Amino acid sequence: MFTVNGQAIGKRLPPYIIAELSANHGGSIERAKASIQAAKAAGASAVKIQSYTPDTMTIDCDKPDFQIKSGLWKGSSLYSLYKQAYTPYEWHQELFTYAAQIGITLFSSPFDETAVDLLASLDAPAYKIASFELTDIPLIEYTAKQKRPMFMSTGMASLAEIAEAVQACKQQGNDEILLFHCISSYPAPTEESNLLNITAIAKEFDVELGLSDHTISNLAAIMSIGLGAVAVEKHFKLDDKDCGPDASFSLLPSQLSSLVQDCQQASLALGDGDFERTKAESDNSKFRRSLYFVKDLPEGAPITQDAVRRIRPGFGLAPKHLDKIMGQSLTKAVERGDPVTWDCFS
Numbered sequence: 001m002f003t004v005n006g007q008a009i010g011k012r013l014p015p016y017i018i019a020e021l022s023a024n025h026g027g028s029i030e031r032a033k034a035s036i037q038a039a040k041a042a043g044a045s046a047v048k049i050q051s052y053t054p055d056t057m058t059i060d061c062d063k064p065d066f067q068i069k070s071g072l073w074k075g076s077s078l079y080s081l082y083k084q085a086y087t088p089y090e091w092h093q094e095l096f097t098y099a100a101q102i103g104i105t106l107f108s109s110p111f112d113e114t115a116v117d118l119l120a121s122l123d124a125p126a127y128k129i130a131s132f133e134l135t136d137i138p139l140i141e142y143t144a145k146q147k148r149p150m151f152m153s154t155g156m157a158s159l160a161e162i163a164e165a166v167q168a169c170k171q172q173g174n175d176e177i178l179l180f181h182c183i184s185s186y187p188a189p190t191e192e193s194n195l196l197n198i199t200a201i202a203k204e205f206d207v208e209l210g211l212s213d214h215t216i217s218n219l220a221a222i223m224s225i226g227l228g229a230v231a232v233e234k235h236f237k238l239d240d241k242d243c244g245p246d247a248s249f250s251l252l253p254s255q256l257s258s259l260v261q262d263c264q265q266a267s268l269a270l271g272d273g274d275f276e277r278t279k280a281e282s283d284n285s286k287f288r289r290s291l292y293f294v295k296d297l298p299e300g301a302p303i304t305q306d307a308v309r310r311i312r313p314g315f316g317l318a319p320k321h322l323d324k325i326m327g328q329s330l331t332k333a334v335e336r337g338d339p340v341t342w343d344c345f346s
Helices: 029-042 078-085 089-102 113-121 137-144 159-171 197-204 219-226 253-270 279-287 319-325
Strands: 002-004 007-009 016-020 046-051 105-110 127-129 150-153 177-182 208-213 231-235 290-293 308-311
Touching (some): 016 029, 029 089, 029 253, 089 113, 105 127, 113 137, 137 159, 159 177, 177 197, 197 208, 219 253, 290 319
Parallel strands (some): 016 046, 046 105, 150 177
16 A cells, blocks of 8 residues: 555555546647546546657657557557657646646656656655556666656567566665556457456566556446456546547446545445444344244243244344254243244353
8 A cells, every 4th residue: 555645545445536538628728728637537546648759759750660550540650640649748738737737646657757856846745657668677767766656558568578567666766666457458348357467467477467458448447346446547638628639438437426426436345354243134034034932831840842943033042053952841831923042041
Protein backbone atom coordinates (compact mmCIF):
# COMPACT_ATOMS: atom_id res chain seq x y z
CA MET A 1 0.00 0.00 0.00
CA PHE A 2 1.15 3.56 -0.71
CA THR A 3 -0.45 6.97 -1.10
CA VAL A 4 -0.89 9.36 -4.02
CA ASN A 5 -1.69 12.91 -3.02
CA GLY A 6 -2.84 11.66 0.37
CA GLN A 7 -5.11 8.88 -0.92
CA ALA A 8 -4.07 5.34 -0.01
CA ILE A 9 -4.01 2.68 -2.71
CA GLY A 10 -4.01 -1.01 -1.84
CA LYS A 11 -6.00 -4.09 -0.94
CA ARG A 12 -9.20 -3.70 1.11
CA LEU A 13 -9.39 -0.05 0.11
CA PRO A 14 -11.80 1.56 -2.37
CA PRO A 15 -10.47 0.99 -5.91
CA TYR A 16 -8.41 3.84 -7.33
CA ILE A 17 -10.13 4.91 -10.55
CA ILE A 18 -8.06 6.90 -13.04
CA ALA A 19 -9.77 8.83 -15.83
CA GLU A 20 -7.28 8.98 -18.72
CA LEU A 21 -7.89 12.22 -20.64
CA SER A 22 -5.23 11.49 -23.25
CA ALA A 23 -6.06 13.32 -26.50
CA ASN A 24 -9.73 13.86 -25.66
CA HIS A 25 -9.22 17.57 -24.99
CA GLY A 26 -9.55 18.03 -28.76
CA GLY A 27 -6.91 20.75 -28.76
CA SER A 28 -8.76 22.99 -26.28
CA ILE A 29 -7.47 23.74 -22.78
CA GLU A 30 -10.97 24.79 -21.73
CA ARG A 31 -12.28 21.43 -22.86
CA ALA A 32 -9.47 19.77 -20.91
CA LYS A 33 -10.47 21.66 -17.76
CA ALA A 34 -14.16 20.84 -18.26
CA SER A 35 -13.17 17.18 -18.63
CA ILE A 36 -11.24 17.27 -15.36
CA GLN A 37 -14.29 18.75 -13.65
CA ALA A 38 -16.54 16.08 -15.16
CA ALA A 39 -14.20 13.31 -13.99
CA LYS A 40 -14.31 14.66 -10.45
CA ALA A 41 -18.12 14.85 -10.57
CA ALA A 42 -18.22 11.22 -11.73
CA GLY A 43 -16.22 10.16 -8.66
CA ALA A 44 -12.86 9.40 -10.27
CA SER A 45 -9.87 9.28 -7.94
CA ALA A 46 -7.55 10.99 -10.41
CA VAL A 47 -7.18 12.30 -13.94
CA LYS A 48 -4.17 11.41 -16.05
CA ILE A 49 -2.81 13.33 -19.02
CA GLN A 50 0.15 12.59 -21.30
CA SER A 51 3.29 14.71 -21.48
CA TYR A 52 5.10 14.74 -24.81
CA THR A 53 5.48 16.71 -28.01
CA PRO A 54 5.60 15.26 -31.52
CA ASP A 55 9.34 15.88 -31.55
CA THR A 56 10.00 14.14 -28.22
CA MET A 57 7.99 11.14 -29.38
CA THR A 58 9.35 10.61 -32.91
CA ILE A 59 10.67 12.45 -35.97
CA ASP A 60 8.79 13.92 -38.90
CA CYS A 61 9.68 11.36 -41.54
CA ASP A 62 7.86 9.94 -44.56
CA LYS A 63 9.69 6.64 -44.64
CA PRO A 64 7.55 3.49 -44.35
CA ASP A 65 8.72 2.76 -40.79
CA PHE A 66 6.98 5.92 -39.61
CA GLN A 67 3.62 5.26 -41.29
CA ILE A 68 0.71 3.58 -39.47
CA LYS A 69 -0.55 0.86 -41.79
CA SER A 70 -3.34 -0.77 -39.76
CA GLY A 71 -5.70 -0.28 -36.86
CA LEU A 72 -7.62 2.73 -35.61
CA TRP A 73 -5.06 5.28 -36.84
CA LYS A 74 -4.31 3.69 -40.22
CA GLY A 75 -3.12 6.22 -42.79
CA SER A 76 -1.49 8.60 -40.34
CA SER A 77 2.18 9.02 -39.76
CA LEU A 78 3.44 8.76 -36.21
CA TYR A 79 4.38 12.44 -36.24
CA SER A 80 0.99 13.63 -37.51
CA LEU A 81 -0.84 11.47 -34.96
CA TYR A 82 1.15 12.85 -32.03
CA LYS A 83 0.84 16.39 -33.37
CA GLN A 84 -2.93 15.98 -33.29
CA ALA A 85 -3.05 14.28 -29.90
CA TYR A 86 -0.45 15.93 -27.67
CA THR A 87 -1.17 18.06 -24.63
CA PRO A 88 0.98 21.22 -24.96
CA TYR A 89 3.60 21.69 -22.27
CA GLU A 90 2.40 25.26 -21.77
CA TRP A 91 -0.99 23.92 -20.60
CA HIS A 92 0.43 21.80 -17.81
CA GLN A 93 0.79 24.44 -15.10
CA GLU A 94 -2.75 25.68 -15.63
CA LEU A 95 -4.20 22.17 -15.64
CA PHE A 96 -2.35 21.14 -12.48
CA THR A 97 -3.44 24.34 -10.75
CA TYR A 98 -7.05 23.85 -11.83
CA ALA A 99 -7.15 20.24 -10.64
CA ALA A 100 -5.78 21.27 -7.25
CA GLN A 101 -8.37 24.05 -6.98
CA ILE A 102 -11.31 21.69 -7.54
CA GLY A 103 -9.84 18.92 -5.42
CA ILE A 104 -8.86 16.08 -7.74
CA THR A 105 -5.45 14.53 -8.31
CA LEU A 106 -3.80 15.14 -11.68
CA PHE A 107 -0.71 13.31 -12.88
CA SER A 108 0.78 12.31 -16.21
CA SER A 109 2.67 9.87 -18.39
CA PRO A 110 6.07 11.28 -19.36
CA PHE A 111 7.61 10.02 -22.57
CA ASP A 112 11.09 11.45 -22.22
CA GLU A 113 13.32 13.16 -19.67
CA THR A 114 12.13 16.67 -20.56
CA ALA A 115 8.60 15.63 -19.67
CA VAL A 116 9.80 14.18 -16.36
CA ASP A 117 11.55 17.46 -15.57
CA LEU A 118 8.40 19.42 -16.39
CA LEU A 119 6.24 17.19 -14.18
CA ALA A 120 8.76 17.32 -11.35
CA SER A 121 8.65 21.13 -11.48
CA LEU A 122 4.86 20.86 -11.03
CA ASP A 123 5.26 18.50 -8.06
CA ALA A 124 3.43 15.69 -9.85
CA PRO A 125 2.23 13.19 -7.22
CA ALA A 126 2.83 10.08 -9.38
CA TYR A 127 4.14 9.03 -12.79
CA LYS A 128 2.67 6.58 -15.30
CA ILE A 129 4.89 4.67 -17.70
CA ALA A 130 2.93 3.72 -20.81
CA SER A 131 3.07 0.15 -22.05
CA PHE A 132 5.00 1.12 -25.19
CA GLU A 133 7.68 2.70 -22.96
CA LEU A 134 8.00 -0.20 -20.51
CA THR A 135 11.18 -1.33 -22.25
CA ASP A 136 12.69 2.17 -22.11
CA ILE A 137 14.74 1.39 -19.01
CA PRO A 138 16.66 4.72 -19.05
CA LEU A 139 13.31 6.59 -18.93
CA ILE A 140 12.06 4.39 -16.07
CA GLU A 141 15.27 4.91 -14.11
CA TYR A 142 15.13 8.68 -14.60
CA THR A 143 11.47 8.82 -13.59
CA ALA A 144 11.90 6.54 -10.57
CA LYS A 145 14.53 8.93 -9.19
CA GLN A 146 11.72 11.39 -8.49
CA LYS A 147 10.75 9.10 -5.59
CA ARG A 148 7.05 9.24 -6.41
CA PRO A 149 4.72 6.28 -7.03
CA MET A 150 5.38 4.55 -10.34
CA PHE A 151 2.41 3.23 -12.32
CA MET A 152 3.55 1.03 -15.20
CA SER A 153 1.44 -0.64 -17.89
CA THR A 154 2.52 -4.11 -19.01
CA GLY A 155 0.91 -4.30 -22.45
CA MET A 156 2.94 -6.46 -24.88
CA ALA A 157 5.55 -7.18 -22.20
CA SER A 158 6.95 -10.56 -21.23
CA LEU A 159 7.51 -11.42 -17.59
CA ALA A 160 11.22 -10.86 -18.15
CA GLU A 161 10.58 -7.35 -19.50
CA ILE A 162 8.26 -6.57 -16.59
CA ALA A 163 10.95 -7.80 -14.21
CA GLU A 164 13.52 -5.46 -15.81
CA ALA A 165 11.19 -2.49 -15.38
CA VAL A 166 10.42 -3.33 -11.76
CA GLN A 167 14.10 -3.82 -11.02
CA ALA A 168 14.93 -0.49 -12.65
CA CYS A 169 12.59 1.26 -10.22
CA LYS A 170 13.86 -0.58 -7.18
CA GLN A 171 17.49 0.08 -8.05
CA GLN A 172 16.68 3.78 -7.75
CA GLY A 173 15.29 3.18 -4.26
CA ASN A 174 11.70 3.40 -5.43
CA ASP A 175 9.48 0.45 -4.51
CA GLU A 176 6.13 2.27 -4.66
CA ILE A 177 5.12 0.42 -7.82
CA LEU A 178 1.74 -0.43 -9.29
CA LEU A 179 1.73 -2.66 -12.38
CA PHE A 180 -1.26 -2.30 -14.70
CA HIS A 181 -2.15 -5.36 -16.71
CA CYS A 182 -2.91 -3.99 -20.15
CA ILE A 183 -3.83 -5.17 -23.63
CA SER A 184 -2.24 -2.65 -25.99
CA SER A 185 -4.98 -2.67 -28.60
CA TYR A 186 -7.23 0.30 -29.33
CA PRO A 187 -9.95 -0.66 -28.69
CA ALA A 188 -9.20 -4.02 -27.09
CA PRO A 189 -11.67 -6.88 -27.62
CA THR A 190 -13.18 -7.93 -24.29
CA GLU A 191 -12.61 -11.59 -25.13
CA GLU A 192 -8.88 -10.89 -25.39
CA SER A 193 -8.61 -9.15 -22.01
CA ASN A 194 -6.69 -12.09 -20.51
CA LEU A 195 -7.49 -10.94 -16.99
CA LEU A 196 -5.84 -13.97 -15.41
CA ASN A 197 -2.56 -12.23 -16.19
CA ILE A 198 -3.34 -10.15 -13.10
CA THR A 199 -2.98 -13.20 -10.88
CA ALA A 200 0.05 -14.38 -12.86
CA ILE A 201 1.80 -11.04 -12.34
CA ALA A 202 0.86 -11.12 -8.65
CA LYS A 203 2.69 -14.43 -8.23
CA GLU A 204 5.86 -12.97 -9.72
CA PHE A 205 6.08 -9.49 -8.21
CA ASP A 206 5.48 -8.09 -4.76
CA VAL A 207 3.74 -4.92 -5.96
CA GLU A 208 0.23 -3.51 -6.20
CA LEU A 209 -1.76 -4.44 -9.31
CA GLY A 210 -4.26 -2.71 -11.54
CA LEU A 211 -5.88 -2.82 -14.96
CA SER A 212 -5.40 -0.31 -17.77
CA ASP A 213 -8.48 -1.16 -19.79
CA HIS A 214 -9.04 -0.31 -23.45
CA THR A 215 -12.24 -2.28 -23.96
CA ILE A 216 -15.43 -0.36 -24.73
CA SER A 217 -17.43 -1.68 -21.75
CA ASN A 218 -16.83 -1.80 -18.00
CA LEU A 219 -17.07 -5.58 -17.70
CA ALA A 220 -13.34 -6.35 -17.71
CA ALA A 221 -12.62 -3.54 -15.26
CA ILE A 222 -15.21 -4.75 -12.76
CA MET A 223 -14.00 -8.35 -13.06
CA SER A 224 -10.41 -7.24 -12.47
CA ILE A 225 -11.31 -6.14 -8.94
CA GLY A 226 -12.21 -9.72 -8.10
CA LEU A 227 -8.80 -10.84 -9.33
CA GLY A 228 -6.90 -8.47 -7.08
CA ALA A 229 -6.73 -5.19 -9.00
CA VAL A 230 -6.67 -2.18 -6.68
CA ALA A 231 -6.73 0.41 -9.47
CA VAL A 232 -8.41 0.79 -12.85
CA GLU A 233 -7.51 3.18 -15.64
CA LYS A 234 -9.97 3.94 -18.47
CA HIS A 235 -9.89 6.53 -21.22
CA PHE A 236 -12.47 9.23 -20.69
CA LYS A 237 -14.11 11.95 -22.81
CA LEU A 238 -16.38 14.85 -21.97
CA ASP A 239 -18.84 14.09 -24.78
CA ASP A 240 -18.87 12.99 -28.40
CA LYS A 241 -18.02 16.40 -29.86
CA ASP A 242 -14.61 17.48 -31.15
CA CYS A 243 -12.77 14.60 -29.49
CA GLY A 244 -9.32 13.42 -30.38
CA PRO A 245 -8.12 10.11 -31.84
CA ASP A 246 -8.86 8.12 -28.64
CA ALA A 247 -12.57 8.91 -28.52
CA SER A 248 -13.85 5.58 -29.86
CA PHE A 249 -12.67 3.63 -26.81
CA SER A 250 -13.31 6.33 -24.19
CA LEU A 251 -16.04 6.50 -21.55
CA LEU A 252 -18.63 9.25 -21.29
CA PRO A 253 -19.17 10.84 -17.85
CA SER A 254 -22.20 8.65 -17.07
CA GLN A 255 -20.20 5.53 -17.95
CA LEU A 256 -17.30 6.70 -15.80
CA SER A 257 -19.68 7.24 -12.89
CA SER A 258 -21.01 3.69 -13.35
CA LEU A 259 -17.44 2.37 -13.44
CA VAL A 260 -16.62 4.05 -10.13
CA GLN A 261 -19.74 2.74 -8.43
CA ASP A 262 -19.52 -0.77 -9.85
CA CYS A 263 -15.84 -1.17 -8.95
CA GLN A 264 -16.56 0.03 -5.42
CA GLN A 265 -19.36 -2.51 -5.10
CA ALA A 266 -17.15 -5.25 -6.53
CA SER A 267 -14.49 -4.44 -3.95
CA LEU A 268 -17.00 -4.50 -1.10
CA ALA A 269 -18.39 -7.80 -2.38
CA LEU A 270 -14.99 -9.46 -1.94
CA GLY A 271 -15.10 -9.21 1.86
CA ASP A 272 -12.06 -10.35 3.80
CA GLY A 273 -12.32 -14.15 3.70
CA ASP A 274 -12.69 -14.61 7.45
CA PHE A 275 -16.01 -16.52 7.36
CA GLU A 276 -17.47 -14.31 10.07
CA ARG A 277 -21.24 -14.15 9.82
CA THR A 278 -22.38 -10.93 8.21
CA LYS A 279 -25.12 -8.78 9.69
CA ALA A 280 -27.48 -9.84 6.91
CA GLU A 281 -26.82 -13.49 7.72
CA SER A 282 -27.11 -12.93 11.47
CA ASP A 283 -30.59 -11.53 11.01
CA ASN A 284 -31.60 -14.64 9.07
CA SER A 285 -29.90 -17.28 11.21
CA LYS A 286 -33.15 -17.69 13.14
CA PHE A 287 -34.62 -19.34 10.06
CA ARG A 288 -32.15 -22.24 10.13
CA ARG A 289 -33.39 -25.68 11.18
CA SER A 290 -33.06 -26.71 14.82
CA LEU A 291 -34.57 -29.22 17.28
CA TYR A 292 -38.10 -28.62 18.56
CA PHE A 293 -40.49 -30.61 20.70
CA VAL A 294 -43.54 -31.60 18.65
CA LYS A 295 -45.62 -33.03 21.53
CA ASP A 296 -46.31 -32.24 25.16
CA LEU A 297 -44.14 -34.22 27.58
CA PRO A 298 -44.12 -34.35 31.38
CA GLU A 299 -41.06 -33.97 33.60
CA GLY A 300 -39.06 -37.22 33.66
CA ALA A 301 -40.31 -38.45 30.29
CA PRO A 302 -37.67 -40.03 28.01
CA ILE A 303 -37.01 -38.41 24.65
CA THR A 304 -38.29 -40.55 21.78
CA GLN A 305 -38.01 -40.17 18.00
CA ASP A 306 -41.61 -38.99 17.66
CA ALA A 307 -41.22 -36.29 20.32
CA VAL A 308 -38.61 -34.16 18.53
CA ARG A 309 -38.18 -32.92 14.94
CA ARG A 310 -35.62 -30.97 12.96
CA ILE A 311 -37.61 -27.94 11.80
CA ARG A 312 -37.37 -24.20 11.32
CA PRO A 313 -36.86 -21.80 13.17
CA GLY A 314 -33.35 -21.94 14.60
CA PHE A 315 -33.72 -21.20 18.32
CA GLY A 316 -33.22 -24.78 19.47
CA LEU A 317 -30.20 -27.07 19.49
CA ALA A 318 -28.52 -27.74 16.15
CA PRO A 319 -29.81 -30.84 14.31
CA LYS A 320 -26.46 -32.61 14.85
CA HIS A 321 -27.36 -33.06 18.54
CA LEU A 322 -30.45 -35.18 17.83
CA ASP A 323 -28.76 -38.53 18.56
CA LYS A 324 -27.21 -37.19 21.77
CA ILE A 325 -30.58 -36.37 23.35
CA MET A 326 -32.39 -39.55 22.34
CA GLY A 327 -33.33 -41.55 25.47
CA GLN A 328 -32.45 -38.77 27.90
CA SER A 329 -35.04 -37.87 30.55
CA LEU A 330 -36.56 -34.42 30.84
CA THR A 331 -35.85 -32.41 33.97
CA LYS A 332 -38.93 -30.25 33.31
CA ALA A 333 -42.19 -30.49 31.44
CA VAL A 334 -42.23 -29.23 27.87
CA GLU A 335 -44.92 -28.28 25.38
CA ARG A 336 -45.32 -28.77 21.67
CA GLY A 337 -43.45 -25.89 19.95
CA ASP A 338 -40.80 -25.44 22.68
CA PRO A 339 -37.19 -25.39 21.46
CA VAL A 340 -34.95 -28.21 22.61
CA THR A 341 -32.23 -26.72 24.83
CA TRP A 342 -29.59 -28.29 27.08
CA ASP A 343 -31.36 -27.10 30.23
CA CYS A 344 -34.22 -29.50 29.46
CA PHE A 345 -31.92 -32.31 30.60
CA SER A 346 -29.96 -30.87 33.52
